[in-house]
Amino acid sequence: MSWKFKRDSVWKYSQSAQYGAHENIPRLSYPPFFPRFEFQDIIPPDDFQTSDEELDLVLFGTMRGQVVGIRYYTGVVNNNEMVALEREPNNPYDKNAIKVNNVNGNQVGHLKRDLAAALAYIMDNKLAQVEGVVPFGASNTFTMPLHMTFWGKEENREVVLDHLKKHGFKLGPTPKTVGSSLENTWGSGRAGPSYSRPVHVAVQMTTEQLKTEFDKLFEDLKEDDRTIEMEPAEAVETPLLPHQKQALAWMIARENSKELPPFWELRNDLYYNTITNFSVKERPENVHGGILADDMGLGKTLTAIAVILTNFDDGRPLLGKRGKESHPGKEYKDETVKLRGSNTNKTTDGHSEPSACSEEPSISDVSEKSNVSDLFSFFSKRRKISVQSTESSESEEIETSKLSQKMKGKLKNTQLDTKSKVKGTSVMESSKKCDTGERTRTTLIICPLSVLSNWIDQIGQHIKSEVDLNLYVYYGPDRIRDSTWLSKQDIILTTYNILTHDYGTKDNSPLHSIKWLRVILDEGHAIRNPNAQQTKAVLELEAERRWVLTGTPIQNSLKDLWSLLSFLKLKPFTDREWWHRIIQRPVTTGDEGGLRRLQSLIKSITLRRTKTSKIKGKPVLELPERKVFIQHITLSVEERKIYQSVKNEGKATIARYFTEGTVLAHYADVLGLLLRLRQICCHVHLPTNGTSSSDPSRSDTPEELRKMLVTKMKLILSSGSDEECSICLDSLTFPVITHCAHVFCKPCICQVIQREQPHAKCPLCRSNIHGHNLLECPPEELACDSDNKSDMEWTSSSKINALMNALIELRTKDPNIKSLVVSQFTTFLSLIETPLKASGFVFTRLDGSMAQKKRVESIQCFQNTDAGSPTIMLLSLKAGGVGLNLCAASRVFLMDPAWNPAAEDQCFDRCHRLGQKQEVIITKFIVKDSVEENMLKIQNMKRELAAGAFGTKKTDADEMKQAKINEIRTLIDL
DNA sequence: ACCGCCGGGTGCC
DNA sequence: ACCGCCGGGTGCC
Incomplete structure (x- = not known):
């Protein structure tokens, strides 16, 4: 998750004022000093233009007008209540007609004719967004006053003012003075005095504060008193955990609730909304649903299934058997x-x-x-x-x-x-x-x-x-x-x-x-883009009860939430204008009231627990402890000799690159050397994937060049270095290699080429690049070279010895304990197979090259606890997605460190997860005085980086470069 | 609407 | 009086 300040829009707001802070309107109080911030998604893939337009609006001014004809309509308002202005071009009496609607969408009246005549053009051409509030006189019989606020793009300000002037109207001033008192700032529009609130000083929040505020929205929900548990219907086979029973109770209570929806109460025979100050005669429909925003792994799916079965029919559970219709079929x-x-x-x-x-x-x-x-x-x-x-x-x-x-x-x-x-x-x-x-x-x-x-x-x-x-x-x-x-x-x-x-x-x-x-x-965030067709398709579904399951309730932006509320039919937020006026704008301008409203809104419809949430003092998920040990390995004399010679040779070359300043141009070579060193740490016979490094520009034929580059890319991809794309800084998707031997995501680099054409340069080394000579990774897998190994006579290595010692000791202690043996090198896993067989271990294997069918078999086989089932799984570090469940294992032997500590953690989580009953012990084998130790240093740096900073995501290519160069220095002791 | 506006009735003091 | 003034009818767009 990443965050960014959008200074521009913050400033726009701070220099203008908006309606709301007034003693008359306590519910919309804007404290004069409050940090303003904006939740803005920095990742551009699906930005929504309309929302951005909204955010760029500035305040033009205010004006007083009149709502007429109110006796003809049923829509009611309270003093200080917001109203919406809606054009009614087909009105038979006046094509300029503008309706005035209350928050519920009921018509209150019309704008007075002459005012409508002035505003129709502005509204039709979207020159300004006109928002209304009835300051007083809400209970009048015939007409009521209206306070209007004009918002628009700066470039339209003049047009709007001119047009109003033509019709004899003038906007009241937008106060610029901080703390100016309300009495002094009554506007001078013809339509009557207007007022505004004092503007507040923009105090920028630090990234941390920003994140904290935002996180609190959901974090607060954890400490909730939703502690009532409910037993699921008998039809549910799996026993529910306490927090799942709580969720069940909460969800069913929401589905069957006869109570008023959140923020509604009965006041003097009217239903009153405490958040919008709006009242209706008709009882508002409750939201029979909400958002279940539990962390991944807490069992949202199971909970949802339990809800379906338990609240199956009219509040009753699904009974075991029903009618005996049978569907014949083979x-x-x-x-x-x-x-x-x-x-x-x-x-x-x-x-x-x-x-x-x-x-x-x-x-x-x-x-x-x-x-x-x-x-x-x-x-x-x-x-x-x-x-x-x-x-x-x-x-x-x-x-x-x-x-x-x-x-x-x-x-x-x-x-x-x-x-x-x-x-x-x-x-x-x-x-x-x-x-x-x-x-x-x-x-x-x-x-x-x-x-x-x-x-x-x-x-x-x-x-x-x-x-x-x-x-x-x-x-x-x-x-x-x-x-x-x-x-x-x-x-x-x-x-x-x-x-x-x-x-x-x-x-x-x-x-x-x-x-x-x-x-x-x-995965409700699938509908976070309000303009996406997908969202529209979802919003048009008709349902009595509506639920959103998501692990990430708000991913990056407040906007995300709107679609969800819209889906839940939480009035009045289904309407963008109200969402924007009541929540989004106040919150993004740093209004405390807005944040409070947002908080209570979310709280009322969301249940969220994280993995660290507690129930009755106990964590929701009581995972057994997880201990990580580092076992240092000393290479044998022979191994050390080989290691040192490769290292010295490589170090000399890389030192030359450094003095030439061409480190990054030889990036693949550098990685290649590091890879070889890492492999030697594991086993001196690990193949070096053939290719010796050479300068791509020296290759003779295009075909040779192509082959070499593809080989390099494969080398980079398979070296387990978890290369990030230097452009999107994420894991590589659709990796392609440039002629200067740098690997990027294809979409990323294509974008760069597009943008910088016709003279696009490699973001890492500034060589010229072209769209047509990017090379893709051929589909055939890189693996399958393990067999030709068998010709060579098998020898052990210091690491393998250490592993075998540990495994045998473990077996003596408890033959039932299962272990994961993890490496980034599938060839190393293959080498390990030999001594495992020799020592009579039953083992299985899971790596990326295996067909889905084989994987599943392997997992099932391993997870099986019957006697004779494998006790060891040889696992390649990146095999399987996050869902991979290997909780039958309680030991992990990490044979070689990964570049990215997160990749290791993810791997550990495959057995340290729901379902794990035993303490998980992880052993990392690290060769002393080697590149592996240096990798640990880099891992720690990355950990700190990940924990501390949030704005760090968008480091530019230069920083990226420098970081990489520094990494290389650390790794090779330069 | 205890208003504004309209249009008919009306017309010295 | 082609006015003013009165008072009743009337009333969103």
């Missing part, structure tokens, strides 16, 4: 089916986390190619999920894409033959609107594709096998689009992309014609 035999023709996927059996499917097509992937043949169907079978490629859906055999998931028996996957079942009946024909007469009790779950299989998996695992529940995975080209049929299921599971795709295809979105009992958005 058992689906093949358990692992091709995913997109190349990967296979099958999730683990009996464990709460599925294996991550890192090879899954990305979300954007799918949406871009909405081509049906690129979509898949997912099936669940006996708590195992198979992924069915629909590319072959023409063939009769695999015609399985549409399915009713009968959870009867052991999640038996019964199959509907499309052709006979669906087409043949009237289901297809009746696919217009769903029968609104019958109340749906269907829950729609929308999630990113990457977690779809996780949902299927968890639904399978957490629901008792005898429970009769219909789950339909609305996915794949042949998904059943019949809304009547869909609304008879219990759970419909789909992805954002499917939803969006359907939404974009006119008249073909059954999901939008059903009134759902409940809609659950998983």
Whole structure:
């Protein structure tokens, strides 16, 4: 997460004033001194123009006007209440008509004709945003005064003032003096005096303060008194942890609440909103939902499943058995089916986390190619999920894409033959609107594709096998689009992309014609961009109960929250203007009241616990302790000899680069040397990936050059150095190598080339670069060279000896303890296999080169605790996604240090996580007086950096360069 | 609306 | 009086 100050807009606000700080309006009090800050996403990928426009508005001035005709309308306001002005160009009496609406959207009256005549042009051409407040006289019978505030872009100020002048109006001044008293600042507009608040001094918050303030929004929620627990329905097989029972109780209370929505109370027969000071006669509808913002790993999915089953029908749980409809169908035999023709996927059996499917097509992937043949169907079978490629859906055999998931028996996957079942009946024909007469009790779950299989998996695992529940995975080209049929299921599971795709295809979105009992958005931040089609598709779903599950409630910006509130139908914030006026602008200008409102708003609809949250003094997740030991290794005399000779030779070369100032130009070479040193620390025979370093410019033919560069890139990528792209400073995505041998993300470097054309230069070495000579990494994997090793006679190494000693000692102590042996070098893992076999260890292996099917097998095998199951897993550092669950292991042997400490931590988390019962002991092997020790130093530096600074993210290329050069110095003792 | 405005009734003091 | 003034009718846009 990163933060940045946007000085500009802060200043704009500080130099102007805005309506609000007035004794008459205590609820909108703006203290004169309060730090102002802005939550601004620094990452540009999806910035939203409209919001930015809003932020750039400055105050033009204020004016007094009149609201007339109020006796004709039912909308009511209180004194000091905000109103919205809305153009009504089709008014039969006056094309300039401007309606005045209260916060609830009810019309209060019209602007007086002459005023409307002046404002219509301004509003129609968006020259200014006019905001109104009724300062007093709210209970008048015929007319009431209106205080108007004009906001707009600086460049439009003159036009607006001129236009108003033409109509005989003049804006009141915007006070510039700090602390000027209210009485002195009454404006002089023709329409009456206007007033404004004193402007406050801009006190800039430090980055830390900023972060703290923002974090507190959610951190405060942890210390909540939502301690009532609730037992889930019997149908839920998995016992809930205390914090999950609390979430269950809270969520169900919110769903069934007959109480007024947050911030509403009954006052003199009117419903009064304490946050907006607004009242209505009609009882406002409660928000039957909210945001479950628990940290990752606290079991949001399980909690949501428990809610579905426990609050199934009219507040009652789903009972074990229901009607005995059965869907005839053959058992689906093949358990692992091709995913997109190349990967296979099958999730683990009996464990709460599925294996991550890192090879899954990305979300954007799918949406871009909405081509049906690129979509898949997912099936669940006996708590195992198979992924069915629909590319072959023409063939009769695999015609399985549409399915009713009968959870009867052991999640038996019964199959509907499309052709006979669906087409043949009237289901297809009746696919217009769903029968609104019958109340749906269907829950729609929308999630990113990457977690779809996780949902299927968890639904399978957490629901008792005898429970009769219909789950339909609305996915794949042949998904059943019949809304009547869909609304008879219990759970419909789909992805954002499917939803969006359907939404974009006119008249073909059954999901939008059903009134759902409940809609659950998983990874709710998927809809944080209010302009994204995806968000629109989600916002148009109709549902009684609405939930957002997210681990990151506000990622970077307040704006993110708006879409969520909008989805939850939390009035009046569904309307951007109100959100902006009541929350966003006050908060971004540093108004304490705004922050307070935001806080209570969030608090009322959000439940958040972090991994460190406590329940009754105990941490939510009681993970056993985790201890990290560093075991120093002394190289043997021979090893040291080899190490020193390679080092001395390399050091001389690099020293030359330093004096020449060409370190970065030879970056790949430098890394290559470091890599070789690191490998020698592990084992002197570790292959050096062939290529000796040479200058790319000296290569003879283009083909040779190409080969060499690709080899270099592979070297960099495989060296485990966790290279960041120097442009986005993130991990490399779509790595490409330049002719000057520097690796960047393809999108990043292409952007640079685009921007700097026609003379783009490499951000690292300033060589000329061109879009057409970037080289991509060929798809074939880098691994698979482990076999040719076998020719060479196996020898041990100091590290291997240390490892084997430790493993054997451990086995003697407790033969059941399982260990992870982690290295960045798969070839090293291969070398370790020999002594493991020799000493009779049963082991398995997991690395990036393995096919999905093999991975899953390996994980299942390892996680199995039966006698004879492997006690050791050889694991490559970066294998598997964050979801990888290896909690059967309680020991980790890290054979070689990683550049990035976060990568190590992530690796440790694979066994130190929910489900771990034992103390986790981690041993890091570090060779004394070697590059490895220096790497530890760099790790510590990185740790400090990560912990301390937040603004550090956007270091520029120069700093980046310097940092890299310094790293190299440290590593090679220069 | 205890207003403004309209338009008909009316017309010395 | 092609005015002023009176008082009733009336009333958003």
